[in-house]
Amino acid sequence: MPQVRVFGGLRDAVNGAESIQVEGTSIRELLQNLSRDYPPMRQRIEQGIAIAIDGVIYRDDWEQRIPEGAEVGLLSRIAGG
Secondary structure (H helix, E strand, O other): OOEEEEOHHHHHHHOOOOEEEOOOOEHHHHHHHHHHHOOOHHHHHHHOEEEEEOOEEEOOOOOOEOOOOOOEEEEEOOOOO
């Protein structure tokens, strides 16, 4: 079960925790379980978040696998162009 670091403005959706454990072998599964375990996070996910796996940021590749022991982080999506 990945240990997930939660950054910035997303922490209020996980009761202020800096780090949480969420099951998931892919980004999609992790996000589904995150929504189930932390209902306030559902809206944040719909608005758009990014996932970092071992320092690589994924914004739309929800099929990306999460390797065993990977460093995982949740970040607010930053708009820009």
